[in-house]
Amino acid sequence: MEKSKTESDARSLASLLARNQAQVLERWRSSLLADLASRGPAITESDLNRQSGQFLAALRGALERDNGASIQGSAWDQTRGILTEISREQARRGATSSEVATFIFSLKEALFGLVQTEFADDPQRMAREVWNTSNILDRLGLLTTDIALKSREETILRQQKEMLELSTPVVKLWTGILALPLIGTLDSERTQVVMESLLDEIVRTEAGIAIIDITGVPTVDTLVAQHLLKTVAAARLMGAECIISGIRPQIASTIVHLGVDLGGVSTKATLADAFAMALLRSGLGVCRTEPRRTSSGQ
Amino acid sequence: MGEFLLVTVQVDMHDRLAMTLQEDLTEKIVGSHARGVLIDISALDVVDSFIGRMLGNIASMSRVLDAETVVVGMRPAVAITLVELGLALPGIRTALSVERGMELLRAGISANQLSVIEANPDDRHS
Numbered sequence: 001m002e003k004s005k006t007e008s009d010a011r012s013l014a015s016l017l018a019r020n021q022a023q024v025l026e027r028w029r030s031s032l033l034a035d036l037a038s039r040g041p042a043i044t045e046s047d048l049n050r051q052s053g054q055f056l057a058a059l060r061g062a063l064e065r066d067n068g069a070s071i072q073g074s075a076w077d078q079t080r081g082i083l084t085e086i087s088r089e090q091a092r093r094g095a096t097s098s099e100v101a102t103f104i105f106s107l108k109e110a111l112f113g114l115v116q117t118e119f120a121d122d123p124q125r126m127a128r129e130v131w132n133t134s135n136i137l138d139r140l141g142l143l144t145t146d147i148a149l150k151s152r153e154e155t156i157l158r159q160q161k162e163m164l165e166l167s168t169p170v171v172k173l174w175t176g177i178l179a180l181p182l183i184g185t186l187d188s189e190r191t192q193v194v195m196e197s198l199l200d201e202i203v204r205t206e207a208g209i210a211i212i213d214i215t216g217v218p219t220v221d222t223l224v225a226q227h228l229l230k231t232v233a234a235a236r237l238m239g240a241e242c243i244i245s246g247i248r249p250q251i252a253s254t255i256v257h258l259g260v261d262l263g264g265v266s267t268k269a270t271l272a273d274a275f276a277m278a279l280l281r282s283g284l285g286v287c288r289t290e291p292r293r294t295s296s297g298q
Numbered sequence: 299m300g301e302f303l304l305v306t307v308q309v310d311m312h313d314r315l316a317m318t319l320q321e322d323l324t325e326k327i328v329g330s331h332a333r334g335v336l337i338d339i340s341a342l343d344v345v346d347s348f349i350g351r352m353l354g355n356i357a358s359m360s361r362v363l364d365a366e367t368v369v370v371g372m373r374p375a376v377a378i379t380l381v382e383l384g385l386a387l388p389g390i391r392t393a394l395s396v397e398r399g400m401e402l403l404r405a406g407i408s409a410n411q412l413s414v415i416e417a418n419p420d421d422r423h424s
Contacts, residue, residue, distance in 0.1 A: 192378075199374030206394050233386040237377040239370060239393040264388075 013115075013129060014063035017056075020114055025056050027110035035102060051086045051103070058082045063136075071139045083140060087147040092155070100148040104141040108134065168194045170201040177278045178207045179271065183216030191227035195234055202240045209278045210235055213271045215246030225260040232265050241281070243267070245274035302334040302403055303327065303365075304396070307342050316352040323356060327363045334403035335360050338396055340371030350385035357390045366406050368392065370399035 017024065032048050058079040065075035083104075090100045111133050119126035168190070173179045180198050184190075198210060212228065214220070220228075232242040245268040247255075255262060268274040279285060303326055305319070323335065337353070357367040370393045380387065391406075393399035 195378055196374060199377055202394070203374060208394065208398070230381045234374075234377040234381045237369075237380055237387060237392055238372050238374065239395075239398065 013133060014060065016114060016118055017060045017063060021056060021060060024110045024114055025053060027113065028052055028107050031106045031109055035106060054082055055086060071136065080143065083144060084147050087144040088151045091148040091151040097145045097148045101141045101145045104137055104144055108137050164190060164193055168197050170197050172205060173275060176208050176282055178202065178205065178210045179213060180210060181213045181216065186217060186224045186227050188227065191231065195231045198231065199234060199238055202235060202238055207240060209241050209281060211243045211245055211271065211274045211278060213246040214244065220251045220254055222258050222260060225255060243274045243277060245271045301332055302336055303330065303332045304336045306338045310344055311342065311349050313348055316349055320352060320356055324359050324363065327360060327365050332365050335365050335367045336396065336399045336403065337367065337369050338371050339369060342376060343373055345376050345379055347383050347385060350380050350383060350387065354387050354389060366391065366403055368399040368402050370396050
């Protein structure tokens with residue numbers, strides 16, 4: 001009995017929406033636009049108009065198919081899909097999660113107004129309809145918040161990955177000599193990336209010597225030292241020799257105090273020293289010639 | 299190949315195969331008076347701790363039989379795996395390619411012979 005009652009209520013909400021869709025949309029848009037002024041340039045008016053029209057049509061369709069007790073059912077698939085898309089778009093343009101949720105919550109005013117005028121003669125019915133509507137909108141609002149946060153997280157993860165790739169360049173200094181300037185803290189994940197890109201590059205260029213420059217590494221603790229030693233050991237297994245350069249005085253003393261054994265690895269204070277050593281080992285040298293001006297220099 | 303033995307691992311090494319390789323190799327070193335062993339593992343893309351230890355063993359045994367071992371052509375993934383397993387194979391010499399491995403062996407052996415000649419000029423005929 002109770003169930004059939006709520007079903008008929010929901011149906012009437014659906015039919016109510018069907019009859020007054022244009023009017024609701026008009027009111028919703030006006031309240032959205034009122035918010036827009038305080039929201040900055042992230043969302044434009046035409047976007048809001050398009051998104052609100054799309055969503056309201058989908059909401060109406062879902063209400064016609066389902067009573068709306070839960071928004072997880074298959075009847076709500078399309079609505080959720082559209083809402084996901086809208087929330088993602090807004091979040092990507094820099095809207096905060098509460099701003100994204102406001103998109104749904106501002107529909108309340110329009111829908112409540114509609115319910116109030118329709119059931120003005122029946123206060124009990126009106127209260128029930130208001131409760132029902134508010135229930136649905138609250139759930140949808142929570143959904144948008146979730147989606148907005150999730151898309152933010154995705155962005156952060158993607159940026160982390162990009163940073164990881166950006167921060168591990170392997171450069172060729174000379175035929176057979178590679179350099180790996182490390183900048184930033186070395187954690188296990190980064191070591192993995194560094195190691196892989198260095199080893200791949202060693203295979204590709206057939207380089208016999210790799211210089212790992214740690215000038216940009218702010219601190220070296222036992223873990224970082226261990227990661228470095230692992231990289232050196234892996235390169236050695238491939239048949240390439242590693243030189244560690246750019247060790248600052250503080251780091252040198254830290255390494256000694258921590259008791260880290262860098263005995264098996266050649267170390268140099270600067271990249272230039274390491275390069276000179278690499279040239280020497282490859283049987284190459286640098287000699288002075290007459291300075292020559294390049295034509296572009298004039 | 300001259301005074302060197304060249305071993306190319308073409309299939310995935312399983313434990314028994316590794317044992318067989320170890321036995322065959324030691325016999326070959328003795329039989330052919332080889333001064334160097336070159337193990338090409340460029341076709342190997344899966345290793346475990348046993349294979350890693352086996353490579354170390356082969357190197358130690360060859361050294362006992364007075365032959366240098368050089369492992370060449372190790373893939374990046376294999377190198378990373380061995381390091382993560384804690385097997386840095388300190389006793390093994392490595393090279394990027396077979397040619398470089400050959401160079402390494404030749405350099406090592408000629409240096410050895412030179413020192414022998416200098417130390418005992420009278421033993422040259424032996």
